[in-house]
Each structure stands twice: as C-alpha cells, then as structure tokens.
Amino acid sequence: MKATFLLGSLIALATASAEVFFEETFDGNWADRWVPSKVKNDLGVFDVSAGKFFADSEASKGLQTTQDARFYALSAPLAKPFSNKDKDLVIQFSVKHEQNIDCGGGYLKVLPPGVDLEKFDGETKYNVMFGPDICGPDRKVHVILNYNGVNHLIKKPIIPPSDQMTHLYTLILKPNLTYSVLIDNKEEATGELLEDWDLLPPKTIKDPEAKKPEDWVDDATIPDPEDKKPEGYDDIPALIPDPEAKKPEDWDDEDDGEWESPMIDNPEYEGPWEPKTIPNPNYKGPWIHPEIPNPEYKEDKDLYVYETGNVAFDLWQVKSGTIFDNILITDDVAYAKEFAEKTFEKYQEAEKQAKEKYDEEEKKKQEEEEAKLAAEAEAEAEAEEADKDELELEDDKPVEASKSADDIQVETVVPVSQEPVKEEENIKDEL
Numbered sequence: 021m022k023a024t025f026l027l028g029s030l031i032a033l034a035t036a037s038a039e040v041f042f043e044e045t046f047d048g049n050w051a052d053r054w055v056p057s058k059v060k061n062d063l064g065v066f067d068v069s070a071g072k073f074f075a076d077s078e079a080s081k082g083l084q085t086t087q088d089a090r091f092y093a094l095s096a097p098l099a100k101p102f103s104n105k106d107k108d109l110v111i112q113f114s115v116k117h118e119q120n121i122d123c124g125g126g127y128l129k130v131l132p133p134g135v136d137l138e139k140f141d142g143e144t145k146y147n148v149m150f151g152p153d154i155c156g157p158d159r160k161v162h163v164i165l166n167y168n169g170v171n172h173l174i175k176k177p178i179i180p181p182s183d184q185m186t187h188l189y190t191l192i193l194k195p196n197l198t199y200s201v202l203i204d205n206k207e208e209a210t211g212e213l214l215e216d217w218d219l220l221p222p223k224t225i226k227d228p229e230a231k232k233p234e235d236w237v238d239d240a241t242i243p244d245p246e247d248k249k250p251e252g253y254d255d256i257p258a259l260i261p262d263p264e265a266k267k268p269e270d271w272d273d274e275d276d277g278e279w280e281s282p283m284i285d286n287p288e289y290e291g292p293w294e295p296k297t298i299p300n301p302n303y304k305g306p307w308i309h310p311e312i313p314n315p316e317y318k319e320d321k322d323l324y325v326y327e328t329g330n331v332a333f334d335l336w337q338v339k340s341g342t343i344f345d346n347i348l349i350t351d352d353v354a355y356a357k358e359f360a361e362k363t364f365e366k367y368q369e370a371e372k373q374a375k376e377k378y379d380e381e382e383k384k385k386q387e388e389e390e391a392k393l394a395a396e397a398e399a400e401a402e403a404e405e406a407d408k409d410e411l412e413l414e415d416d417k418p419v420e421a422s423k424s425a426d427d428i429q430v431e432t433v434v435p436v437s438q439e440p441v442k443e444e445e446n447i448k449d450e451l
C-alpha cells in the first residue's frame with residue numbers, strides 16, 4: 021500500500037512539473053497563431069490541408085506548401101518563453117512528403133525569444149534546426165545545435181524515409197548531455213552531445229613545447245652484427261652464358277668475330293649480400309607527442325540549455341506539397357510519446373490504406389486516360405486510312421499519276437544538289 025502510494029505521488033509530482041510549451045495541430049484559426057515573414061514578396065504560400073490521401077479528413081489536416089520552387093518562411097511564438105535547464109527538451113512534429121519530394125527541406129527551427137517574426141528569414145539566429153532534408157539521393161535528418169552563436173551539424177548520419185507517407189520526427193535533448201532522435205516514435209539515433217557534435221574544442225592538445233628527443237631510437241630492427249657474408253658469395257655472377265645456346269652452323273669466326281654465348285640470369289645469384297635483421301635492443305617504441313589541457317576548452321554542463329521562444333519554418337522546396345503537422349515543444353518525454361500515439365501511430369494504418377486506394381484510383385484514371393488516347397489515335401488512323409484510299413483512287417488515273425511523279429523528282433533533285441549551300445547562308449543571315 022505504502023509503496024503504491026509513494027509511486028503514485030511520484031508520478032503526480034513528475035506530471036505536475038512537466039509542461040507543454042507549444043502544441044499545434046492546425047485546427048481552427050491556425051493563421052492567427054502564425055506570422056508570415058515579410059522579408060520577401062515572393063515567398064511560397066502555405067495552406068492547411070489533409071492532402072491527396074489521408075487517414076482522417078480533420079485530424080490529418082496540416083500545414084502544406086503549395087507553390088513549387090519557392091522559399092517559405094513562417095513562424096509562431098510560444099505562449100511563453102522557457103528554459104530547458106535541468107529538464108528534457110522535446111521537439112516533435114510530423115512531415116508528409118505526399119508530392120514525392122525531389123528536393124526540399126522538411127525541417128523545423130526553434131528560435132530564441134525576442135525575434136521580430138515578420139523579419140524572419142534564413143539568416144535569423146536559431147537554437148535548433150531539426151528534421152529531414154532531401155535532395156535527390158542526398159537524404160539526411162538535420163540536427164543542428166547552435167552553441168555560442170555557431171551552428172554545429174550532427175556528425176552521425178541519420179537517414180529519413182523518402183516515401184509519401186506521414187513520418188514523425190522527435191528530438192530529445194537531456195540534461196545529462198545525451199540526446200535521442202526518434203523517427204515514427206522509434207529510436208533512430210542516440211548518444212552524447214559532446215561526441216556527436218563538435219560543440220567544444222578538444223579537451224587536450226599536443227604540447228607545443230614537447231619535441232621528439234634527438235637521440236630517440238625509432239628503428240625497431242637493426243642488421244645483425246654477428247651475421248657474416250658467406251665465403252665466395254660475391255663470386256657468384258649475376259649473369260651466366262646460356263648453356264643451351266649453340267654457335268650457329270654458318271658462323272664465320274673470320275667475318276663475324278669470335279662467337280660468344282648470349283648471357284642469361286644466374287639462378288644461383290641472390291643479389292647483393294645483406295645481413296639478417298634482429299630486434300633493436302635500444303628501440304624505444306614510436307614517440308608519442310604528449311598532450312596538455314587545451315586552454316581553449318571550457319567545460320559546460322549547460323550546453324544543452326536553450327531559451328526557447330518561437331518555432332519557424334524556413335524552407336526551400338522544388339516540388340511543393342509537404343504537409344507538416346502536430347508540432348509539439350515540451351519538457352515531458354512521456355507526454356510526447358502519448359501525443360505521438362494519439363496523433364500519429366493511431367492513423368498510420370488508415371493512411372496506408374488511403375494511400376493504396378488513392379494509388380488504385382490514380383492507376384484507373386491513368387488507364388482510362390490511356391484508353392481514351394488510344395481510341396482517339398485509332399480513330400485518327402482510320403480517318404487517315406480513308407483519305408489515303410481516296411488518294412490512291414485518284415492515283416489510278418494515268419495523267420494525275422505522271423504529274424505527281426514529276427513533282428516528286430523536282431522536290432528531291434533541287435534541294436540535294438543546289439539548295440544546301442544556300443540554306444546554310446540563310447541560316448547565317450538569320451543568326
């Protein structure tokens with residue numbers, strides 16, 4: 021009983037301190053909550069739509085890019101800015117590239133407070149940039165952390181799915197300087213912030229004062245001083261006369277000079293003599309440059325801490341149609357998981373079925389279109405055939421036939437023999 025009570029109050033405590041700072045499902049007056057950037061007048065237009073296929077006509081509605089080859093810039097403030105010091109920071113949202121994206125961003129930026137959102141653009145300072153980025157075969161999930169004004173890319177490759185379905189992206193930064201990236205509510209990458217990003221300079225550096233001693237013995241082996249060259253070793257010639265060679269029958273010593281056998285490699289010859297090698301008794305091993313603490317390094321247990329005030333989309337898309345949805349900023353990992361189940365996992369199967377149905381209908385439409393085109397082509401061919409028959413009937417008349425043969429001759433002879441030069445001149449003139 022007591023244990024249960026204790027556990028119960030612990031959970032109550034945990035939930036009481038957990039907070040949701042931003043939750044956007046693009047229902048109701050979503051446009052009142054978002055601020056379009058005014059830095060450019062040709063920015064792409066967002067709309068809210070469930071898309072071409074969806075699990076639920078209401079719940080599946082999200083923010084969709086609607087114009088091809090455009091930059092997009094849209095942001096929204098959190099109800100109140102917060103710091104994630106001593107707390108988890110969870111950034112979660114879904115992305116549906118239903119247009120079958122060729123090249124474009126699908127990421128979210130989390131900004132500090134105090135940003136003039138009407139002036140938001142790609143240059144605006146952000147804390148974290150997270151989400152998929154696809155351009156042809158180049159696919160990655162960005163996790164960019166800003167530290168002291170510098171953006172650091174994650175060094176670990178995380179590959180996003182490239183299909184047309186909705187996928188959920190979750191980033192969790194933890195106070196013990198670890199992180200997790202979840203795709204579709206399953207852990208895809210995890211590790212330490214200091215290992216997977218170069219946030220801090222290295223802890224130690226090579227001592228600039230240290231130098232390899234002049235008398236450092238580098239050679240692991242030496243020639244054996246005991247080894248002696250065998251007697252007569254140098255008397256073995258490298259080449260010998262070919263024992264197979266014979267003086268040609270018609271060789272004339274008077275005219276040709278004295279016959280000499282051609283030389284061949286001596287199989288007994290082993291090259292210049294070298295003594296055996298033995299381990300060097302003075303060998304000290306490779307010299308290792310001693311390291312000293314890096315004066316540039318400063319430990320920072322708070323490097324995961326951000327003041328968060330806004331979320332924003334800053335995207336470039338070639339083929340538009342991406343739908344973003346269910347954006348969540350919280351310090352509550354359990355809530356994010358529950359939200360993922362409720363807003364994403366619940367609809368996965370239905371979306372799959374909707375996609376299959378959509379694909380089938382598209383295929384049917386295409387087949388009907390093709391059948392229509394084929395029927396039209398056939399009708400045209402028949403009409404042509406009928407015209408031809410008529411012509412052939414005319415050709416049967418003898419006078420008409422000779423006339424048409426003359427026409428053909430004139431047409432072929434003139435352009436081939438004389439016209440080409442002239443034509444070329446014409447082209448030059450036109451140019």
Ligand SMILES: *[C@@H]1O[C@H](CO)[C@@H](O)[C@H](O)[C@H]1NC(C)=O
Pocket residue numbers: 194196198
């Ligand atoms: C960091 O904290 C998480 C809980 O939030 C825990 O699961 C993990 O083991 C911790 N990692 C390290 C290296 O302390």
